[in-house]
Amino acid sequence: MIRSISSFGRYPSFQQTNKIYKKTLSPFLRLQLTNYSSLYDHTAEPVKNLNVGVAHSSFLLNSIAKIRNDSELSQLGLAQAPTKKMNMCQAINDALTIALNKDNKAIVFGEDVAFGGVFRCTVNLSQTFGEERVFNTPLTEQGIVGFGIGVAAQGHTAIAEIQFADYIFPAFDQIVNEAAKIRYRSGGEYDVAGLTIRSPCSAVGHGALYHSQSPEAYFSHTPGLKVVVPRSPIQAKGLLLASIADRNPVIFLEPKTLYRSSVEQVPEADFSLPLSKAQILKPGTDITIVGYGSQIYTLENAITMVERDMPGISCELIDLRTILPWDVETVVNSVNKTGRLVISHEAPITSGFGAEIASEISNRCFTKLESPINRICGFDTPFPLIFERFYLPDLARCYEGIIKTLKY
Amino acid sequence: MMDQSFSNKNSHGKGRQMPIHYGSKKLNMATISSPLATQIPQAVGNAYALKREANGNCAICYFGEGAASEGDFHAALNMAATLKCPVIFYCRNNGYAISTPSAEQYKGDGIASRGEGYGIKTIRVDGNDIWAVYAATKKAKKFAVENNQPVLIEAMTYRVSHHSTSDDSSAYRPSKEVEDWTKRDNPILRLRKYMENQKIWSMEEEAEALKSIKTRVLEAFAAAEKMKKPTISTMFSDVYDNSPPHLQAQFEEVQALISKYPDYYKVNDFSSDL
Numbered sequence A: 001m002i003r004s005i006s007s008f009g010r011y012p013s014f015q016q017t018n019k020i021y022k023k024t025l026s027p028f029l030r031l032q033l034t035n036y037s038s039l040y041d042h043t044a045e046p047v048k049n050l051n052v053g054v055a056h057s058s059f060l061l062n063s064i065a066k067i068r069n070d071s072e073l074s075q076l077g078l079a080q081a082p083t084k085k086m087n088m089c090q091a092i093n094d095a096l097t098i099a100l101n102k103d104n105k106a107i108v109f110g111e112d113v114a115f116g117g118v119f120r121c122t123v124n125l126s127q128t129f130g131e132e133r134v135f136n137t138p139l140t141e142q143g144i145v146g147f148g149i150g151v152a153a154q155g156h157t158a159i160a161e162i163q164f165a166d167y168i169f170p171a172f173d174q175i176v177n178e179a180a181k182i183r184y185r186s187g188g189e190y191d192v193a194g195l196t197i198r199s200p201c202s203a204v205g206h207g208a209l210y211h212s213q214s215p216e217a218y219f220s221h222t223p224g225l226k227v228v229v230p231r232s233p234i235q236a237k238g239l240l241l242a243s244i245a246d247r248n249p250v251i252f253l254e255p256k257t258l259y260r261s262s263v264e265q266v267p268e269a270d271f272s273l274p275l276s277k278a279q280i281l282k283p284g285t286d287i288t289i290v291g292y293g294s295q296i297y298t299l300e301n302a303i304t305m306v307e308r309d310m311p312g313i314s315c316e317l318i319d320l321r322t323i324l325p326w327d328v329e330t331v332v333n334s335v336n337k338t339g340r341l342v343i344s345h346e347a348p349i350t351s352g353f354g355a356e357i358a359s360e361i362s363n364r365c366f367t368k369l370e371s372p373i374n375r376i377c378g379f380d381t382p383f384p385l386i387f388e389r390f391y392l393p394d395l396a397r398c399y400e401g402i403i404k405t406l407k408y
Numbered sequence B: 001m002m003d004q005s006f007s008n009k010n011s012h013g014k015g016r017q018m019p020i021h022y023g024s025k026k027l028n029m030a031t032i033s034s035p036l037a038t039q040i041p042q043a044v045g046n047a048y049a050l051k052r053e054a055n056g057n058c059a060i061c062y063f064g065e066g067a068a069s070e071g072d073f074h075a076a077l078n079m080a081a082t083l084k085c086p087v088i089f090y091c092r093n094n095g096y097a098i099s100t101p102s103a104e105q106y107k108g109d110g111i112a113s114r115g116e117g118y119g120i121k122t123i124r125v126d127g128n129d130i131w132a133v134y135a136a137t138k139k140a141k142k143f144a145v146e147n148n149q150p151v152l153i154e155a156m157t158y159r160v161s162h163h164s165t166s167d168d169s170s171a172y173r174p175s176k177e178v179e180d181w182t183k184r185d186n187p188i189l190r191l192r193k194y195m196e197n198q199k200i201w202s203m204e205e206e207a208e209a210l211k212s213i214k215t216r217v218l219e220a221f222a223a224a225e226k227m228k229k230p231t232i233s234t235m236f237s238d239v240y241d242n243s244p245p246h247l248q249a250q251f252e253e254v255q256a257l258i259s260k261y262p263d264y265y266k267v268n269d270f271s272s273d274l
């Protein structure tokens, strides 16, 4: 039996929305989209002869040549270094191995971590470094984070895993009221400099309410925390090592859909990528597009389509990488140049991190803006299983949203 | 159950949750939430309300020995004891929480020993003996309702399956262990032996039942799979009692997109909103 839905009747019909449709969607341009398939899926269908999805991303440094030519890696002296092909899961494992090797005070723990973790990111670590350093905890997130705080307050390096970001909330009190505030409340006598909390986040195609959330904005509202979201294996390794080394508690959110779907030639060395530093993935002159994590790949495809359908237009794509404290300067410089800004994330739009970016940029770039700042985000509902394709800021929505902002 | 697993338009959860997250108001079964242990203190609140209704009813909450490590479990037991709530805490101790064996989950005498600490009457029962489980639950209910007090049951069993379809338990436990339990001590096997001894069941009836049940399951499977998904507006309903303007606007945005890209969004899989 289908329950009747009281608010149902008030939704306009398709015919009625035709008017709105004309107003909000680009009337002339039309993506050649056939069957929806997740962009993280290797079987994603090509869109008008263009291969979409993570596996085909031009941002993945999946060949030695790309590594040699990468400007950030060159700056870090890593462009000539030996590399190994890794997916994001292996790159995280590699970073943890390096952290455990160089710092005897480092420990790795969480639910099911000893056998390798449910996503296999900690595989073999317990065998290599022993059960005292890599171990299972009982099933209690508040316990895990509280314990990590104690370890870190003692001057050790605590690398905790929360099995899914959706299950981080029992630890919310420990994170928000404790980890984030210890330095401040103790007048700098105590800190949890060595605390890093890793957790898989975001959509995966079948995760529904409690295996899909992107909770970065809850933590971005907490002074004292750092929040990082990597987009690829190299990024995950460099940013995780930076997070572990950073002298503040860091929430490190790993888009789980990238664990296997993203593959790069990862420098084997111990290296860090800078926190609070955004990266311009693609320079452009007409519009700035800001995203992070797996959303980068949807944006990449949308940009390709837009540039193809609107010849002469070039879009600048920025991966924020660190959500808190975020790199205002890079975004400001870009928007001052382009005059237009689109922000996109999977988390619900209302009070999502995009709101913070929009507010700061409208403040800093007000006179340079040529159109309203457009946020293309998840809708304000819980993450719905069967409606995921409508919920997410997907290729079609990003394409339409970018065009709308360009044509304003 | 099939409808829920296929997220079709007949599913109570309206296609929003992952498979096996059942719930039914008609059957007084609270809809399952994935976060572990969150519903244990909720059951205590249900029980308190039931006590005030004074209809001789109580609440029962099922959970694993792993979930019993969560703070919510401890909060729930203490609340139930101090507020004198007729609630049964039913812990299935199956030896594992995904890969974590119970030896790494707790060091005390199982979950049962915790009941005493909170001043809660506790029963430990052979979870593979269906009649023992039945008797224990019945007794617990009688006690809970007559005395307005909680009861903790710990049912000892063994998880013979993998944790889920995405788990391969051979990565963390010997398959011999699983085989032994499957053959030696398994609730289905034991019930069958009991019924055969009582001469109320036979190998032939077993074979026949297996065949016919399998057919019925496959039929339900096929029917549920074929059924359309709920209407797309279902994504936006039940967030609140009534849909606020911003959700209506977001639904309009979705409608506009799918009327432009109907093939892409495979809207034919969904029931019509018209």
Ligand SMILES: Cc1ncc(C[n+]2csc(CCOP(=O)(O)OP(=O)(O)O)c2C)c(N)n1
Pocket: A111, A139, A141, A163, A164, A167, A170, B034, B035, B036, B037, B063, B064, B065, B066, B067, B068, B092, B094, B096, B097, B098, B159, B163
């Ligand atoms: C708060 C929370 N943390 C982690 C998980 C992930 N998770 C799902 S089931 C499970 C193990 C549960 O073990 P147990 O309570 O013993 O129940 P069993 O599956 O053995 O019946 C874990 C860790 C979750 N669902 N919720």
Ligand SMILES: [Mg+2]
Pocket: B064, B065, B066, B092, B093, B094, B095, B096, B097, B098
């Ligand atoms: Mg268990």
